[in-house]
Amino acid sequence: MHVPVLFNETLEYLITDPRGVYVDCTVGGGGHLQGIIARTGEEAVLIGIDQDGEILEKTRTRMSGHANVILAKGNFRNLQVILHGLSITSADGILIDLGVSSFQLDEKERGFSYHLDDRLDMRMDRELDTSAWDLVNKWPLDKLEQIIAEHGEERYAGRIARGIVNARQHRSIDTTLELVEVIRRSVPAGYKRETHPARRTFQALRIEVNQEIESLKQVLPQAVALLKPGGRLCVISFHSLEDRIVKDYFARESRDCLCPGKQPVCTCGHKAQLKVLTRKPVEASPAEVARNKRARSSKLRVAEKLEF
Ligand SMILES: C[S@@+](CC[C@H](N)C(=O)[O-])C[C@H]1O[C@@H](n2cnc3c(N)ncnc32)[C@H](O)[C@@H]1O
Numbered sequence: 001m002h003v004p005v006l007f008n009e010t011l012e013y014l015i016t017d018p019r020g021v022y023v024d025c026t027v028g029g030g031g032h033l034q035g036i037i038a039r040t041g042e043e044a045v046l047i048g049i050d051q052d053g054e055i056l057e058k059t060r061t062r063m064s065g066h067a068n069v070i071l072a073k074g075n076f077r078n079l080q081v082i083l084h085g086l087s088i089t090s091a092d093g094i095l096i097d098l099g100v101s102s103f104q105l106d107e108k109e110r111g112f113s114y115h116l117d118d119r120l121d122m123r124m125d126r127e128l129d130t131s132a133w134d135l136v137n138k139w140p141l142d143k144l145e146q147i148i149a150e151h152g153e154e155r156y157a158g159r160i161a162r163g164i165v166n167a168r169q170h171r172s173i174d175t176t177l178e179l180v181e182v183i184r185r186s187v188p189a190g191y192k193r194e195t196h197p198a199r200r201t202f203q204a205l206r207i208e209v210n211q212e213i214e215s216l217k218q219v220l221p222q223a224v225a226l227l228k229p230g231g232r233l234c235v236i237s238f239h240s241l242e243d244r245i246v247k248d249y250f251a252r253e254s255r256d257c258l259c260p261g262k263q264p265v266c267t268c269g270h271k272a273q274l275k276v277l278t279r280k281p282v283e284a285s286p287a288e289v290a291r292n293k294r295a296r297s298s299k300l301r302v303a304e305k306l307e308f
Helices: 007-014 031-039 053-062 076-085 102-106 132-138 141-150 157-170 176-186 189-194 199-209 212-226 240-253 286-291 293-297
Strands: 021-024 045-050 069-073 091-097 227-237 274-276 299-305
Touching: 007 031, 007 091, 007 227, 007 299, 021 031, 031 045, 031 091, 045 053, 045 076, 053 069, 053 102, 076 212, 091 212, 132 141, 132 157, 132 199, 141 157, 141 199, 157 176, 176 199, 199 212, 212 227, 212 240, 227 240, 240 274, 240 299, 286 293
Parallel strands: 021 045, 021 091, 045 069, 091 227
Antiparallel strands: 227 299, 274 299
């Protein structure tokens, strides 16, 4: 069961007009979407996008009673094309709730979880060519180390990457639990007590397989272009790299000029498009974290499209 994070906080920011157009770019099991439905009227147009066709079909069944909900399979990096295909040209609110869904983690044969024994996979979109198996069994040492360090913020990235490369010389690493065992053998004993030793490496592989950082960078300008004046973009992230991308993008697009500080006259002509509504990111309350461990690292940032 997927429990949506920062549920009320997100909806309070997102919905400005109960008859508006709202786009949930990561609809998943539809937790946030249920909240949007509850807070808008039947005249509202609600779009839900997900790249995971299996989740989307389940959500489609659950949403079948709502005639104003349109679900589309696709990667939000193609947001403008997807919405164009649905004849949607502008939106009052856009939500991006990044990361993995509990449905994906709990489902057998998806290979996301370090608790379930599955073939290494981690593709959110099963049509992708490259899976976690390919990375683990084919990538060179330095590339593995780099993604585990950057996407996983794993302090033992070098040791883990070397452990993987040594292990696969004997036979391929085919399953999630085989990889967990290789990681366990690669890190110091004390580390295993602090946290699950595979957590950060699995996160890194998932982010790389699904090109999550690239997709986020690509969707932000498209989302802003689609917003109506006064419309809001809400982004929930679970990783400091993602949060920094959102923070920097919002900061840049809320400034009128991007010329270097010492330049007396603006030559760039950049105009602010956004007003940032969350100076600091909204984080989950201790009560929410106690109910839902996934909320622990969540950060919500919200910006509003300026009137021109
Ligand atoms: C954290 S879950 C969303 C949960 C949802 N907000 C809810 O309350 O049920 C993230 C979802 O986004 C999807 N997703 C992640 N990256 C995506 C992308 N680039 N394009 C489309 N969907 C994506 C995943 O497949 C997953 O279902």
